[in-house]
Structure formats: structure tokens, C-alpha cells
Amino acid sequence: MASxxxxxxxxxxxxxxxxxxxxxxxxxxxxxxxxxxxxxxxGIDLLSKIINVEDQTVSLKLWDTAGYERFSISMPGCIRDSSVAVIVYDVTSRQSFLSTTKWIEYARTEIGSDAIIFLVGNKADLVDKR
Structure with missing residues (x-):
């Protein structure tokens, strides 16, 4: 990301x-x-947060997308001008991890090949279900 x-x-x-x-x-x-x-x-939910990074004020718009295929038609429009894609998977679900390839490819297609992508494993607290 630029300064x-x-x-x-x-x-x-x-x-x-x-x-x-x-x-x-x-x-x-x-x-x-x-x-x-x-x-x-x-569909899609939008939340905002203002944070300070190195003495600068930054406004973040966090777009929460539904993972259901029936809502995927509304996604391209909201994704295209994103700065970052956060691909999330459930550490207790191998299938959700395997599907990250599809989501990464989707983000690269919609945002561009230089997209900043983070891969995040969620539900790490559910050790007994891993």
C-alpha cells in the first residue's frame, strides 16, 4: 500500500x-x-471504521459479503474498486480452506492482478473441532 x-x-x-x-x-x-x-x-453489509496509522487518520470501509452463491451476482460491482480483499476460511472446515483458491482467483479477476489479498483462518479457538 502507498504511504x-x-x-x-x-x-x-x-x-x-x-x-x-x-x-x-x-x-x-x-x-x-x-x-x-x-x-x-x-447480499452485502457495509461497516466503517476510522483508525490512526503512523499519526495519520485512515477511513476504512469494510464490505461484508454473503458466502451464498445466490447473492454472488451483486458482488462484482462492490469488489472492483476495493483496495484489499480479505479471503476468510474456517480452520475447522477443510472444504472452506480448499475454496479459498476460488475466492483468490475471483478477487484477482475483479480487483486486478496487483490486488492486495490477505488469507485469514478463522475459528482458531475451536481446537477440538480441527
Whole structure:
């Protein structure tokens, strides 16, 4: 990422299969709480957070996408101008990890080959289910 200047804005899109905890990660980051009740994301949700990075103010727009195929038609429009793609998988689900290849490819196609992509393993606290 380029050097951060005052009031820079970055759009982060969270991608991955359904029920892997994308919403929980975003909620924890934005609100500082973990809610263990399950809530299905329908389409796309948007949350914002302003943070300080090296004495600069940065505005983050966090796009929470549904992992269900039936909502995938609305994704390309929201992904294309993203700064970062966060690909999330559930460490207790081998299938969700294997699907990350598809999501990484999707992010590269929609954002561009120079996309900044993070791969995040979620639910690491569920050691007994690994």
C-alpha cells in the first residue's frame, strides 16, 4: 500500500464461503465485541471504521459479503474498486480452506492482478473441532 496520508480512504472486501465468520471478524474489529449468535448476511453489509496509522487518520470501509452463491451476482460491482480483499476460511472446515483458491482467483479477476489479498483462518479457538 502507498504511504498513508491524512483522511485516506480504503475499501476492504471480505470474501469466503458461508458460515465461516466473516461478519464476526468485522464486528469484532469495528465494535470490539464478539457476538456468538449467528446472523446470515444477505447480499452485502457495509461497516466503517476510522483508525490512526503512523499519526495519520485512515477511513476504512469494510464490505461484508454473503458466502451464498445466490447473492454472488451483486458482488462484482462492490469488489472492483476495493483496495484489499480479505479471503476468510474456517480452520475447522477443510472444504472452506480448499475454496479459498476460488475466492483468490475471483478477487484477482475483479480487483486486478496487483490486488492486495490477505488469507485469514478463522475459528482458531475451536481446537477440538480441527
Amino acid at each position: 498513508v496520508s491524512a483522511l485516506d480512504k480504503y475499501k476492504l472486501v471480505f470474501l469466503g464461503e458461508q458460515c465461516i465468520g466473516k461478519t464476526s471478524i468485522i464486528s469484532r474489529f469495528v465494535h470490539g465485541i464478539f457476538d456468538d449468535t449467528y446472523r446470515v448476511t444477505i
